[in-house]
Structures are given as C-alpha cells and as structure tokens.
Amino acid sequence: MTRDTVGGGDRQAAAEWWHTDIIDMEPNRITFRGYPVEDLIGRVSFVEMIWFMVVGVMPTPGQAKLIEAALVSGVDHGPQAPSIAIARMSMTCGGSLNNAMASAVNVLDDIHGGAGEQAIGLFRDIEQRTNERVDIAGACREGLAAWRHAHGPIVPGFGHRFHQIDPRAPRLMGLVAEAAETGDVSGRFAAVAKEIETQLGEAKGRPIPLNIDGATAVIFSELGLPAPLGRGLFCLSRSVGILAHAWEQQTQGGRNKGPLPKGWLWQYDGQSTRPYPSR
Incomplete structure (x- = not known):
C-alpha cells in the first residue's frame, strides 16, 4: 500500500472511500465501464448511453427502441401536472432553470410519478405467481387481492383521471408486441397487464x-x-418536459405566479370573521 501525505491525507484510503464499476478516470483518460469516452461519442445514442450506464450492458437495437419509446412517451402532460406547474411557478419567482428542474423532479413521488414503479412491482409479483398450478388469470386474482390488502383499492398503471383511453398506452403495447415477435422480449408481462385490464373491467362493469x-411498466x-x-x-x-416548460416560462416572463389565477381565491373553512376579545 502506498501512502501520500499531501494535505495530510491517505490517498489509498481516499481511493477506497467510493467503489464504482461505472467510471474510471485519471488525467487525460475517461472510460465508462471500460470503454474510452471518445469511442462512445458519435457512436452511441443518448438512449443507449442511459441504458449502458444504468444497467451495465449495451441494449440490442430492439431493446433500445423500446427504451426510447418509453422515455419519449412520458416527457410531458401539461401544466395541470404538478411537476410541470411547479417548474413554471419556480421560474416566475426568479429561479434558475436548474432550480426549477430540481423543484419539479422532487415532487415525482409515490402519487405523482410513482405509479410506474408500483406497477412493475405488481406485475413482477403476479408473474412469479404463475406456474404449473396457477394460470395467469388465477395469478392475477391472487396478486390483485394481495396488492389491495397491502396498499388499498387503487391499482397502479390502470385508468386515468383525464383520459378515458390514454393515447400513449396502445402505441407502447403495440411496440412491445412487435418486440415479442422478434424475440427481444418475452411478452409475459404484457400478458399480465392485459389480464389485469380484463379483470378490472369485469369487476367495474366498464373498461x-x-x-x-x-405501459411503461410493462416495457x-x-x-x-x-x-x-x-x-x-x-x-x-x-425532466425533458420540465426543462421545456421552465424555459418557455422564462421567455414568457411573469412574476410570482401561483397555483391560482389573479382574483381567484381558495375555499376557507375556518372561523367566520370575529372581533378579538378585549382584555
């Protein structure tokens, strides 16, 4: 072990403080998972780079097509979405683009932004329940019952408060079907999602x-x-839509825009106006 007392520190201890398989770097050299960055620039798309950095391997062309479709489909849903509204409000308060983006991304949590993660968990649980003794319909019934027991009646990934039919979902599912035909994916989770959709519709008496x-959870x-x-x-x-809206709001101007237009007031449910008691 070599020691370096420059600055009173131990260079080996500093090197061992963080462990990563992602990046190796020293003066005049940068590699991502073993590939020199200059070999990746101009050869690897941004979507491929996202997958490579996160997962550790380059996606196949079919996989990259699905990843890109999922990322494109979720970029924006208008200022009625809390994340987008927050980005725009932040800019009218004198904030910077990075502050607006950070504020907006921070509200992508369990309710606004978390349904995809929850749906993946649900789909995986149901897929694991499917075996020689339990078909996909039975596994879905078991999995939905377990989900509701643990989390309540709302099933993530189905229904929409704004759209009767979310126009993004059928297109994404069509791409999954194409990928299943070429062998890029198995199609098992698409089948789970379709069966859940069927059972929810039968239980509610409407689609x-x-x-x-x-749909992105399926992908x-x-x-x-x-x-x-x-x-x-x-x-x-x-974050792409967040950036676009934050920048647009900056170019439009406006100061101190809150969640309600000027002249609109919230509902007050407290005490009526009353005099302060004299001492």
Whole structure:
C-alpha cells in the first residue's frame, strides 16, 4: 500500500472511500465501464448511453427502441401536472432553470410519478405467481387481492383521471408486441397487464384501460429492470418536459405566479370573521 501525505491525507484510503464499476478516470483518460469516452461519442445514442450506464450492458437495437419509446412517451402532460406547474411557478419567482428542474423532479413521488414503479412491482409479483398450478388469470386474482390488502383499492398503471383511453398506452403495447415477435422480449408481462385490464373491467362493469404508467411498466418489466429504476427513468423522461416548460416560462416572463389565477381565491373553512376579545 502506498501512502501520500499531501494535505495530510491517505490517498489509498481516499481511493477506497467510493467503489464504482461505472467510471474510471485519471488525467487525460475517461472510460465508462471500460470503454474510452471518445469511442462512445458519435457512436452511441443518448438512449443507449442511459441504458449502458444504468444497467451495465449495451441494449440490442430492439431493446433500445423500446427504451426510447418509453422515455419519449412520458416527457410531458401539461401544466395541470404538478411537476410541470411547479417548474413554471419556480421560474416566475426568479429561479434558475436548474432550480426549477430540481423543484419539479422532487415532487415525482409515490402519487405523482410513482405509479410506474408500483406497477412493475405488481406485475413482477403476479408473474412469479404463475406456474404449473396457477394460470395467469388465477395469478392475477391472487396478486390483485394481495396488492389491495397491502396498499388499498387503487391499482397502479390502470385508468386515468383525464383520459378515458390514454393515447400513449396502445402505441407502447403495440411496440412491445412487435418486440415479442422478434424475440427481444418475452411478452409475459404484457400478458399480465392485459389480464389485469380484463379483470378490472369485469369487476367495474366498464373498461379500466392501461395507462402510461402501466405501459411503461410493462416495457421496463419486459427488459428486466427492478422496480425502483422504473421511477428513476420516468424522472429522466419527465425532466425533458420540465426543462421545456421552465424555459418557455422564462421567455414568457411573469412574476410570482401561483397555483391560482389573479382574483381567484381558495375555499376557507375556518372561523367566520370575529372581533378579538378585549382584555
């Protein structure tokens, strides 16, 4: 072990403080998982680079097509989405683009932004329940019952408060079907999602179609991602829309825009106006 007392520190101890398989770097040399960065620049797409950095291997062309489709589909859903609204409000408070993006991404949590991660967990649980004794329909019934017992009645990835049919989901599922035909994915998780959709519709007496969160969860499940990465990749996707809206708001101007237009007030449910008691 070599020691370096420059600055009173131990260079070996400093080197061992962090361990990573992702990047190796020294003066005049940068490699990502063994590949020199100059060999990747101009040869690897941004989507391929995302997958390579996160997963550790380069995706096949078919896999990269699915990853890109999932990322493109989630970039924006308008200022009615809390993350986008927060980005725009932040800019009217005098913030910078990075502050607006950080503020917006930070609200992509369990309810707004977390359904994809939850759907991956649900799909994986149901797929694991499927075996020689339990068919996919039975596994879905078991899995949905277990989900509701643990988390309540809302099933992530299905239905939408704004769209009767989420226009993004059928397109994504069509791409999954194409990838299954070419052998890039198995199609098992797509089958799980379709069976859940069927059972939810039968129980409600009306269609409860797959939404964007469920469709991207199918893609990420088919590609073998653990559930938490589903949310992480959604954050990357939505950050594109967040940046676009923050920049647009900066160019439009405006000062101190809150969640309600000027002249609109919230509902007050407290005490009516009353005099302060004299002492």
